[in-house]
């Protein structure tokens with residue numbers, strides 16, 4: 168049977184236990200609804216900004232809220248989920264389910280600045296084991312290597328679902344006719360040695376000086392190309408397929424960094440490391456709060472090692 172006829176549900180039934188499969192299928196179904204809103208753009212009323220500011224201090228986009236509501240609706244109905252945490256929610260949403268096995272942390276719409284200009288955006292998710300203790304915000308403060316699974320959906324010209332389990336990263340592509348996610352890549356591994364930098368270099372003057380100097384040397388060498396979409400999922404998707412290194416370092420005016428550990432850097436780091444790349448020490452970091460921001464460097468092993476050695 169060619170891989171293209173293996174559905175997400177079929178693959179999950181073969182590779183994951185039932186409750187985890189149900190959580191991942193719910194996330195896939197939520198992403199299919201979100202994809203429909205994105206595809207219709209102005210026709211679906213999904214564009215533009217709202218008046219309110221989220222817990223991140225960001226002006227929320229209408230699609231941030233719509234995508235968040237869709238994810239909440241699908242996940243809240245699953246008895247295997249003890250609690251969910253979202254970029255768009257101040258605190259975790261806890262369900263009174265003492266036997267539920269999983270926590271889900273998610274970024275419902277990644278790359279919000281790109282929504283209104285028809286550029287690729289995504290949804291990122293991280294699955295953690297639910298602790299036996301009381302479930303509240305602190306239950307999510309587990310380091311990234313404890314993730315059971317992680318992944319993203321990238322809403323681009325193709326709609327792809329990337330899923331990482333310990334030891335493997337697979338990709339499903341939505342069939343345009345049926346919307347069904349079909350297996351198209353059954354073992355993704357980052358090509359080593361690609362000289363592509365993915366960073367917002369308008370921040371370079373505020374990076375740690377040693378890191379800024381290293382990047383400047385690479386740029387001056389003429390050997391490197393630069394790619395920055397502004398949606399982490401899109402930049403990471405390129406790196407998974409073509410190699411390179413992604414960095415959003417700490418800055419003198421943002422000493423914590425910009426990207427969120429729980430539902431951006433940990434899931435993406437888990438994907439990258441299970442595709443034979445490196446996310447430096449991200450997955451060893453013990454989170455201190457739900458919306459904690461960190462500096463983040465991930466991708467090609469050798470490039471990450473070089474940059475991490477220069478990022479203090």
Ligand code: AHG
Nearest residue numbers: 274276277278279280367397398399
């Ligand atoms: P989000 O839209 O979920 O808030 O995340 C945006 C993040 C990430 O997707 C992207 O890599 C980064 O912000 C872009 O930051 P700049 O706009 O500062 O380049």
Ligand code: MN
Nearest residue numbers: 274277278431
């Ligand atoms: Mn994001």
Ligand code: MN
Nearest residue numbers: 254274276277
């Ligand atoms: Mn977001």
Ligand code: MN
Nearest residue numbers: 223225254279
């Ligand atoms: Mn945001």
